[in-house]
Amino acid sequence: MSLLYQILEDAANHYPDDIALVFQSHQISYQKLKNAADRLASGIKNLGLKAGDRVAVMLPNVPHFPISYFALLKLGISMIPVSTLYKTEEIHHQLEDSEVKGIIYWEGFRSNVAQAVQNLEHCRNLIVLGDKAQPGEVRLNYLIENNEPLLESADLSQDDTALIVYTAGTTGRPKGAELTHQNISSNITACSQLLKLDSHDSVLSSIPLYHPLGFTLSLSTFMYVGAKIILELNYEAGHILHCIHANKPTYIICVPSMIRALLEVESMDEIDTSSLKYCLSNGDSLKQEIIERFESKFKTTIIEGYGLTEASPMVSFNDSTQNRHAGSIGLPLPGVEIRIVDENDREVRTGEVGEILVRGPNVMKGYLNRPEATKEVIRDGWLRTGDLARVDESGFAFIEARKKNVIMKGGFSIYPKEVERFLTGFPKIEEAVVVGIEDRVHGEEIHAFVVLKKDEQATEEEILTYIKERMANYKCPKEIHFVSSFPRDIAGRIQRDKIKRQYLNKDEKAELAKSINKGGSL
Numbered sequence: 001m002s003l004l005y006q007i008l009e010d011a012a013n014h015y016p017d018d019i020a021l022v023f024q025s026h027q028i029s030y031q032k033l034k035n036a037a038d039r040l041a042s043g044i045k046n047l048g049l050k051a052g053d054r055v056a057v058m059l060p061n062v063p064h065f066p067i068s069y070f071a072l073l074k075l076g077i078s079m080i081p082v083s084t085l086y087k088t089e090e091i092h093h094q095l096e097d098s099e100v101k102g103i104i105y106w107e108g109f110r111s112n113v114a115q116a117v118q119n120l121e122h123c124r125n126l127i128v129l130g131d132k133a134q135p136g137e138v139r140l141n142y143l144i145e146n147n148e149p150l151l152e153s154a155d156l157s158q159d160d161t162a163l164i165v166y167t168a169g170t171t172g173r174p175k176g177a178e179l180t181h182q183n184i185s186s187n188i189t190a191c192s193q194l195l196k197l198d199s200h201d202s203v204l205s206s207i208p209l210y211h212p213l214g215f216t217l218s219l220s221t222f223m224y225v226g227a228k229i230i231l232e233l234n235y236e237a238g239h240i241l242h243c244i245h246a247n248k249p250t251y252i253i254c255v256p257s258m259i260r261a262l263l264e265v266e267s268m269d270e271i272d273t274s275s276l277k278y279c280l281s282n283g284d285s286l287k288q289e290i291i292e293r294f295e296s297k298f299k300t301t302i303i304e305g306y307g308l309t310e311a312s313p314m315v316s317f318n319d320s321t322q323n324r325h326a327g328s329i330g331l332p333l334p335g336v337e338i339r340i341v342d343e344n345d346r347e348v349r350t351g352e353v354g355e356i357l358v359r360g361p362n363v364m365k366g367y368l369n370r371p372e373a374t375k376e377v378i379r380d381g382w383l384r385t386g387d388l389a390r391v392d393e394s395g396f397a398f399i400e401a402r403k404k405n406v407i408m409k410g411g412f413s414i415y416p417k418e419v420e421r422f423l424t425g426f427p428k429i430e431e432a433v434v435v436g437i438e439d440r441v442h443g444e445e446i447h448a449f450v451v452l453k454k455d456e457q458a459t460e461e462e463i464l465t466y467i468k469e470r471m472a473n474y475k476c477p478k479e480i481h482f483v484s485s486f487p488r489d490i491a492g493r494i495q496r497d498k499i500k501r502q503y504l505n506k507d508e509k510a511e512l513a514k515s516i517n518k519g520g521s522l
Contacts, residue, residue, distance in 0.1 A: 005153055008037060017030075020033045037069075041071040042149060056094065058091070062129070088116050097166075098176055125138070126138070158180065163215070164178055165309050175368070182361055184220065203252070212313035213307075216313060241268070244272075250275060255284070256285070259286065260290065278301050281305065283493050325398075329356070329398070338397075339359075340397055353388050386402055409439075414474070419475055434449075450463070
């Protein structure tokens with residue numbers, strides 16, 4: 001398999017009457033899914049769109065997402081998945097940067113989309129999922145219902161761009177990672193091989209389909225083997241458990257924040273989760289305690305994975321049967337290579353920290369229209385992830401920090417994860433995040449933000465005393481800040497930049513208040 005539309009075509013040929021999608025009370029067979037995608041492809045073609053064009057898709061986890069996904073793939077049109085959480089400016093940036101010829105969206109996003117496409121002459125095709133179309137729009141269901149299935153697929157190569165996926169933009173404006181048919185298909189085959197999936201499996205994803213974990217892992221990988229995909233709009237933990245009880249999936253895909261939320265659900269009366277073989281976790285590392293509690297409560301096995309958008313997205317998984325190391329990035333997928341190197345590109349020794357480099361058919365073509373940025377991250381075929389990891393005695397690697405998150409204090413490099421591990425060793429702390437704040441004397445100073453366990457209380461003094469007894473003084477936080485929760489992205493990763501911005505903004509306001517109280521002027 002090298003072209004992504006072939007996933008649906010093969011599944012429809014081998015498992016025509018098997019259930020492909022479950023959505024609320026609806027079940028859609030593989031044959032019906034293919035028919036709908038082929039009809040939509042015909043309708044989109046009749047609008048004048050063709051191979052090489054780009055179309056954005058802003059849809060929630062409904063059947064029309066995979067229908068649109070495969071319709072565009074069949075036509076050779078590159079898809080730009082847009083987060084359903086995005087507002088006007090964020091949508092506009094992606095549509096403008098990728099020069100899309102159109103956008104497919106749910107009517108509930110109409111207001112933001114309408115503002116985002118203003119002054120974008122190239123975005124002329126507005127395809128809406130809804131009962132009524134407004135002037136300038138065409139209904140998505142109309143295109144499906146009023147066109148015959150398109151028989152011929154576009155003449156494509158495996159190196160053609162299938163999707164353009166925008167990065168989180170933590171170091172500037174989001175960049176569009178061009179993922180080819182080969183990039184994604186290699187990731188699909190490697191994941192299905194490692195997880196030993198077959199047509200008897202089914203998956204419930206608490207991940208939106210617009211996310212790389214959604215369209216590659218939960219949708220395409222399971223569809224590749226003819227498995228059943230359970231689409232869910234409600235990501236509340238209690239609802240997810242009821243969905244597992246009702247639909248009996250063999251796999252669930254979660255981010256760590258969802259795993260922790262599931263553990264907090266107290267009422268398990270009449271909830272049966274025995275169908276679950278594995279829970280796939282990606283986005284951040286899990287503590288051994290959390291893994292043990294989850295596996296004990298739900299009688300399943302957590303498999304932690306590591307990946308990033310530029311790698312389509314999966315790079316590695318922990319072994320589900322042996323040598324499992326909580327928090328480790330695990331072992332690379334078949335066909336993927338990993339190196340951990342120092343600043344001179346030499347392999348690091350045990351206990352040392354280095355940057356993770358990845359090479360394989362899953363590594364992106366590059367960033368759209370950004371050749372210099374591409375050269376910075378892909379050198380000699382190796383993707384420089386920006387993630388720093390430490391190698392233990394057994395050869396397993398553990399993420400320490402993003403390169404940009406390393407705190408430089410008085411010439412020392414301090415890795416947030418190390419400090420956070422000591423902080424969460426304090427019995428009353430549930431979670432901790434460490435960031436560097438600019439300091440006139442040391443360059444940067446360490447500030448820790450902590451969430452206490454339910455019904456617990458602690459003082460800054462007792463936490464600092466605990467830490468100073470266990471860590472070198474230069475690694476100890478200058479201040480402890482108590483918060484109720486942390487801001488997270490859609491993958492469940494804590495947004496350190498946002499925490500830092502919120503702190504600095506609060507600090508600036510405090511200084512302003514002091515200035516005003518002293519009769520200062522602006």
